[in-house]
Amino acid sequence: MPAGKPAGHPCIQLDANGRCRLFGHPERPRVCRDFTPTVALCGDNRRQALERLTALERATAPP
Numbered sequence: 001m002p003a004g005k006p007a008g009h010p011c012i013q014l015d016a017n018g019r020c021r022l023f024g025h026p027e028r029p030r031v032c033r034d035f036t037p038t039v040a041l042c043g044d045n046r047r048q049a050l051e052r053l054t055a056l057e058r059a060t061a062p063p
């Protein structure tokens, strides 16, 4: 996504199973490669991860 990924929108690189098409490829953005998931941020499942990410996006959205 050349202009960046807007909050609340899924990345265009996600496939139908929610997996990154660029994983393991050099084209994968550095911010993604440098991200280390944690239980504190991602929870134990997809639903928890999306809830926490949505809360973070809302808390850091521009006014």
Ligand code: SF4
Binding pocket: 011, 012, 013, 014, 019, 020, 021, 022, 023, 028, 029, 032
């Ligand atoms: S890891 Fe990065 S490039 Fe891959 S789907 Fe997630 S946000 Fe998109």
